[in-house]
Amino acid sequence: MSNLLVNTRDQQFVLFELLGIEKLFESERYRDYTKDDVLMVLNEAEKMAINVILPTLAEGDREGCHFKDGKVNVPKCYHDAYKKYVEGGWLCPMQSPDVGGQGMPSSVSIATSELLGAANFAVLMYPALTVGAAHLIEVFGTEAQKNKYMYRMYSGEWAGTMCLTEPGAGSDVGALKTTAKRLPDGTFSITGTKCFISAGDHDLTENIVHPVLARIEGDPPGTKGISIFIVPKYRVNGDGTLGEINDVHTGGIEHKMGIKGSTTAVLNFGDDGKCIGELLGNEREGMKIMFQMMNEARLNTGMQGLQTASAAFEHAVQYARERIQGNAIWEMGNPEAKPVTIVNHPDIRRKLIWMKAHIEGIRAMNYFAALCEDREKTAATDEEKAHWEGYLDLLTHVCKAYSSDKGVQICSMAMDVYGGYGYCSEYPIEQYMRDVKIATIYEGTNGIQALQLVGRQLNRRKGMNVMNLFGDIQKNIAKLKDNEGLSKYIPMLEDAANACLDLTMYFAEVGKMGEFLIPIVNASPFLEILGDVTIGHFLLQSADIASEKLAPLCADKGADTPEKLTQLAKENAEAAFYSGKVASAKFFAVNVLSGVKARCEAIKMGDKSPLEIAEEAFAF
Ligand SMILES: Cc1cc2nc3c(=O)[nH]c(=O)nc-3n(C[C@H](O)[C@H](O)[C@H](O)COP(=O)(O)OP(=O)(O)OC[C@H]3O[C@@H](n4cnc5c(N)ncnc54)[C@H](O)[C@@H]3O)c2cc1C
Numbered sequence: 306m307s308n309l310l311v312n313t314r315d316q317q318f319v320l321f322e323l324l325g326i327e328k329l330f331e332s333e334r335y336r337d338y339t340k341d342d343v344l345m346v347l348n349e350a351e352k353m354a355i356n357v358i359l360p361t362l363a364e365g366d367r368e369g370c371h372f373k374d375g376k377v378n379v380p381k382c383y384h385d386a387y388k389k390y391v392e393g394g395w396l397c398p399m400q401s402p403d404v405g406g407q408g409m410p411s412s413v414s415i416a417t418s419e420l421l422g423a424a425n426f427a428v429l430m431y432p433a434l435t436v437g438a439a440h441l442i443e444v445f446g447t448e449a450q451k452n453k454y455m456y457r458m459y460s461g462e463w464a465g466t467m468c469l470t471e472p473g474a475g476s477d478v479g480a481l482k483t484t485a486k487r488l489p490d491g492t493f494s495i496t497g498t499k500c501f502i503s504a505g506d507h508d509l510t511e512n513i514v515h516p517v518l519a520r521i522e523g524d525p526p527g528t529k530g531i532s533i534f535i536v537p538k539y540r541v542n543g544d545g546t547l548g549e550i551n552d553v554h555t556g557g558i559e560h561k562m563g564i565k566g567s568t569t570a571v572l573n574f575g576d577d578g579k580c581i582g583e584l585l586g587n588e589r590e591g592m593k594i595m596f597q598m599m600n601e602a603r604l605n606t607g608m609q610g611l612q613t614a615s616a617a618f619e620h621a622v623q624y625a626r627e628r629i630q631g632n633a634i635w636e637m638g639n640p641e642a643k644p645v646t647i648v649n650h651p652d653i654r655r656k657l658i659w660m661k662a663h664i665e666g667i668r669a670m671n672y673f674a675a676l677c678e679d680r681e682k683t684a685a686t687d688e689e690k691a692h693w694e695g696y697l698d699l700l701t702h703v704c705k706a707y708s709s710d711k712g713v714q715i716c717s718m719a720m721d722v723y724g725g726y727g728y729c730s731e732y733p734i735e736q737y738m739r740d741v742k743i744a745t746i747y748e749g750t751n752g753i754q755a756l757q758l759v760g761r762q763l764n765r766r767k768g769m770n771v772m773n774l775f776g777d778i779q780k781n782i783a784k785l786k787d788n789e790g791l792s793k794y795i796p797m798l799e800d801a802a803n804a805c806l807d808l809t810m811y812f813a814e815v816g817k818m819g820e821f822l823i824p825i826v827n828a829s830p831f832l833e834i835l836g837d838v839t840i841g842h843f844l845l846q847s848a849d850i851a852s853e854k855l856a857p858l859c860a861d862k863g864a865d866t867p868e869k870l871t872q873l874a875k876e877n878a879e880a881a882f883y884s885g886k887v888a889s890a891k892f893f894a895v896n897v898l899s900g901v902k903a904r905c906e907a908i909k910m911g912d913k914s915p916l917e918i919a920e921e922a923f924a925f
Contacts, residue, residue: 365566438465505570534582610712666840707836
């Protein structure tokens with residue numbers, strides 16, 4: 306029975322049958338893990354999601370965060386959930402046991418995070434930011450900084466944030482105005498205002514440690530002149546006790562469309578000239594350092610799209626199987642016909658399979674990205690390490706933007722399945738719709754992700770990262786060609802992959818000819834196409850595996866026609882699951898992949914109308 310959050314059978318399929326993560330357990334780093342351990346961890350995550358996190362979803366949304374007398378209170382129910390989450394060891398399972406983690410592979414952690422985040426990702430933003438900030442200190446901090454801050458963050462005693470955005474510096478981080486002035490003891494006096502800071506202030510922990518981007522006086526403008534500082538809300542005494550407030554004051558909180566339990570704060574640093582920051586890493590390397598946290602957060606943000614879409618889909622399926630409305634199309638004209646559940650209507654089925662196919666493909670892509678991280682950590686050579694690192698760099702933008710954009714579309718479609726009821730707060734869909742939208746905006750808008758993909762990633766390592774992706778897709782296509790049942794669909798993947806590769810080359814060529822505006826103006830559609838091809842490839846690979854597993858089940862029961870297979874699926878859960886995987890892939894190939902070539906050709910026409918249209922023409 307569905308837990309109404311995530312299809313756990315599909316999670317296991319992706320981890321073990323598609324990606325074969327057990328191979329990781331042969332490495333020294335993950336040798337203590339077994340498949341049974343992973344199943345046990347997933348089971349515990351599901352329990353935590355349902356029993357602890359889910360009860361905060363609607364309540365946290367209703368209560369929201371409150372700002373009074375300069376302090377922020379989070380929804381009351383968040384306190385208990387946060388405590389249990391930390392006590393249950395969910396804060397930093399991926400970190401090394403040396404710093405309080407469990408050394409869990411990223412590919413396992415991402416599956417647990419899907420379950421937990423599907424229950425309410427807003428409450429998990431507090432611990433997620435804490436871990437990201439602590440990890441910055443772990444990698445770039447001094448021993449003294451680790452002892453002072455990191456351990457107490459990884460234990461959940463203190464929290465963390467990421468402070469980049471300012472009123473005049475959003476997408477353009479380099480425009481920031483926050484300054485750092487050298488003090489004689491080697492620390493810095495920080496002055497400036499940061500806005501939109503998630504978890505910027507709250508009452509879950511007694512201290513909050515802010516990694517803050519600022520420019521040291523005299524350093525050059527732009528991103529090159531940015532450094533990063535550790536700025537605690539309360540100063541920390543030599544003996545580890547908390548000292549006075551560090552002149553970090555909350556100016557207010559935002560009133561938002563969704564994720565209402567997650568604080569979004571304006572923070573004023575150094576209004577009284579008494580805000581002390583410690584340099585993290587080297588001067589003027591702030592952006593490079595912060596990128597570690599941003600990239601982790603981007604993968605997390607893509608997952609928020611998947612998590613919410615998954616919960617919305619599971620609810621929509623349940624609703625469609627219960628809601629009775631209208632007669633079946635094959636009963637048209639029959640006055641005696643009885644109304645049926647809406648899952649019988651072709652348009653509803655089309656919506657459901659569209660959502661299902663995208664969710665399964667996005668799940669596979671995100672889990673694969675996490676596996677790239679594990680592979681990088683277990684690589685035997687520098688070359689292998691660079692291969693997996695490059696793969697992850699490339700996929701980070703696609704995972705972030707594609708998963709969140711499709712997440713919004715999936716939630717919207719789930720609402721359509723509910724009809725008018727979906728628009729009302731009686732059902733959770735309207736909250737999913739409000740919550741999920743932020744994932745397309747923060748951590749760098751999806752427009753900026755697309756620009757970074759086209760502008761930076763395609764050329765990275767002389768184009769090797771993107772060529773590795775296409776190379777793997779081509780290799781898999783060659784293997785899939787043996788599957789007779791998929792013979793109509795594999796050419797659709799092949800044509801789509803070739804067209805996308807061709808478009809990638811075209812971007813490089815026109816770029817060399819000085820026509821760089823064509824790739825720039827088409828960056829977002831390109832990212833969507835690359836996402837479609839990537840997930841299409843995972844879906845067809847999955848269908849290949851599923852059809853192999855399905856064959857003996859069908860042979861055993863004599864299910865040799867589509868009708869008999871449908872009957873078998875009613876009686877046998879595994880047959881239902883595997884036949885569903887095959888159906889997802891076929892649907893995606895016909896309805897999405899078949900159109901990729903035309904979309905690529907359209908981009909290659911070099912249309913620049915968005916740039917040629919007069920600004921004034923928009924203003925009517
Ligand atoms: C709920 C919430 C939580 C947040 N949490 C954090 C946080 O914890 N820490 C933090 O530092 N920030 C945080 N942010 C800020 C968030 O990252 C920014 O809002 C985002 O990066 C966009 O910046 P902006 O809002 O200033 O929009 P702008 O930069 O003004 O962009 C407006 C539009 O113009 C586009 N655009 C801008 N420049 C370009 C360009 N060069 N080329 C093409 N298109 C462009 C953008 O894509 C966007 O569509 C949060 C924001 C929200 C709403």
